[in-house]
Amino acid sequence: MAIMVNQVGYEADALGKKAVVSRPGSYVLKNAAGEEAWQGETGTAVQDPLCGETLYPLDFGSVRAAGKYYLEDGQGEHSDTFEIGKDVYAGVHNAMVKALYFQRCGCALEEKYAGPYIHAACHMADSRIYGEEGQTLEARGGWHDAGDYGRYITPGAVTVGHLLYAYKMYPRAFEEKLNIPESGNGAADVLNECRYELEWMLKMQREDGGVYHKLTAWSHAPFVMPEEDKDPFYAYSVSSLAVADFCACMALASGVYHSVDQAFADRMEGAARLSWQWLEKNPEPLLFTNPEGSNTGEYGDRADADERLWAAAEMMLLAARKGENVGTYRDELRKILDTGLGVTDFGWTDVAGFAALAVLTDSEKTAGEEILGVFREAVLAEADRLVCLSTRNAFGMAMEAKDFCWGSNMVVTNRGILLALACEIPGEQAASSRARYREVIQAQTDYLLGKNITGYSFVTGFGEHAYRYPHLRTTAADGIDAPMAGWVSGGPNGRPGDELAIRMIPAGTPPMKCYLDREECYSLNEMTIYWNSSAVFVTAFLRSRKPEGGRES
Ligand SMILES: [Zn+2]
Structure with missing residues (x-):
């Protein structure tokens, strides 16, 4: 029962x-x-x-x-x-943003901000540049990506992308102070927190505009506190995935931080332009695979067209802000769109949805009617598909069995982002469609916060039965009973990939039941920065929207 x-x-x-x-x-x-x-x-x-x-x-x-x-x-x-x-949702929303503070690398977490979850400064040594004997890189800072201590450009860019668009579209959801070291400096704390990652990303750019794909050890650390992880870190090779995501993220951020810190915005603009030049000089995909024997996150991808699409969209808007000709960027957008690339996802493998966010929320309509039309049509078609899916299960969710993959909770919340974006599109669709979109976003959120067959709220600290054992090294090693609040679990996975989950979940178990609240289960219960940021977008929407779907002004 x-x-x-x-x-x-x-x-x-x-x-x-x-x-x-x-x-x-x-x-x-x-x-x-x-x-x-x-x-x-x-x-x-x-x-x-x-x-x-x-x-x-x-x-x-x-x-x-x-x-x-x-x-x-x-x-x-x-x-x-x-x-x-x-x-x-104010409490859970703010906690999901604040959680990123606990992932800060290269600094100590102090009691006045971190409560009991303190630790000494971690990963302070210079990193080695993989494959370049004797070369080192000072790249302290950034957020630990997930349950491990690696830092990776593509998921970092996606996290900042979710958060900056949420901030741009729903600024009223980001007014509260979060008790982080920069709180009270006049900037919204979500911008303060994102800056911690952006400053690190800037260090990962080479002089030629190339960007190292990731900064990790050769192998994942055991379950120790971060300051006890003394293995050498490496900056691994440049990938076009990292360069394009970096370029997009810096171009976007330069526009957002313009009114906060002009000098910082200018630095990011310069970095974006430099990486764009690299992309122009290197038109072929330069993908990434881990060197043989290394087991840290790969964040590999089969194509870079979606990353280049996002970069072109953000560079187009940057150029427009500066009164420059946008023709080059618009041509690149059109060229990639002509290949039929999907533009409705917001994950680290497929970032093309961020180009849709950029183009469709641009009040100047810089992209022009033809390109806008392509994005509008794709977003509305996907929104209507999701609404249709939501009528086929008891939870009213835009999910089907095959969507319960590794990190399924990001599928849940990214679909919320798509539906929120569909609410932005004026005209053709009736107010009743927007109300349906909102209803499905609510259902996705209800699921995340406990209305699901597992009985767990998938955000630590929120709900009478919130999950308690994320696959997170600090939580496992700190000796504190409860985890810090605000971490989104990866969630049920119909194709579990870790040893314990494979052993304990019988084959043929319905996908929503494929979940264990166990810290060993990285394929079910890890947390990541980009699962949080996607959920933050959704709670920002819910905090800012009127019931009928219109945005509060
Ligand atoms: Zn660290």
Whole structure:
């Protein structure tokens, strides 16, 4: 028996406040005093393909009074307690941004910002340049990427990309101070935190505009605190993936930081231009594979067209801001779009969705009607496909069984980004479509925060049954019982890849049930900076949107 709810809660004015239950019948909603606030019946049974069970929807959307609540059936079963109120996602949103502070490398984490999760400065030595005998690079800083201590350009660029677009589109969601060292300096803390990564990325650029793909040890460290990880780090070879993502990210950031710190914005603009020149001189893909025997993250990719598309889009907007001719960049955009490349994803393998974000949120419409039309059509077609998917499972989610891959929670939230972008497109689509997009974004968020068959909220510290054992070296090694709050788990994976998960999850298990809250399970329960940033985009949207889908101005 299960009563599945968003364990954090529901906006008071949201159109749908939905639970999913495994037994049909009558349910009551009770407030903290145990008084009945609502009573209702389950809806039509759904044979759910994601978890393999027959489930029933329960919609208590009419309840608007702020408070703590739980659902109860007639047989003494009750749900986790959740909140109905205004701005209920503020806490989880801010914690998911603040979590990045705990990944800072090359500095000590101090108690006044980190609470008990302190550590000494880590990875302070210069790195070696792989394959270049005797050459070193000072590249301290940046965020540890995930449960390991590596730092990688392409996922770093994607993380900053999610966050900067969220900030540009929903600035009101980023007004609170997060108690990081720069808090109170006049800039939004999300920009302060992103700058920590951007400063590191700048160190990874060579004088010729090439950018090292990653900075890691040869092998992953054991589960020790970061300052105890003394293995030498290497800057591995330049890839066109890293150069293009770097170029895009710096061009984007130079526009955002323009009003915060002109000198910093100028540095990033220069770096973007230099890497663009490198891309022009090196038109063929220069991909990346780990050297034989090295087991740190590869972040390999089969093509760089999507990375080049994002770079061209951001460089076009940079040039437009400067009053320069944008023809070169627009031609590059058109050339890549003509190949039929998909433009609706926002992950590290496929960044073309960031080009759509750039072009479609540009109030000057620099790309021109023809290119805008290509992006609009692709985004709306994908949004409508996602809405269609959401009608085929009990959770109202835009997911199908095959989407439960490694890091499935980023599929969940990246689809929220796509739907949020679809809400930006004016004209053709009716207000009713935008309301549906919003409803699916809510369903994706409900799932992440507990309305799922595992019963876990997939964000540490948020929800009565939040997962507790992320695959994260600091959490494993710090001797503190609870993990820091705000980390998004990778989530259920229908094709688990780690030893324990393979041993414990029987073949044929429905994909949403393929989850264990175990720190050994890197293929189910790691965290990464870019799973957080994608989720932050979605909570920023929910904090800033009116129920009918329009953005608050
Ligand atoms: Zn470190």
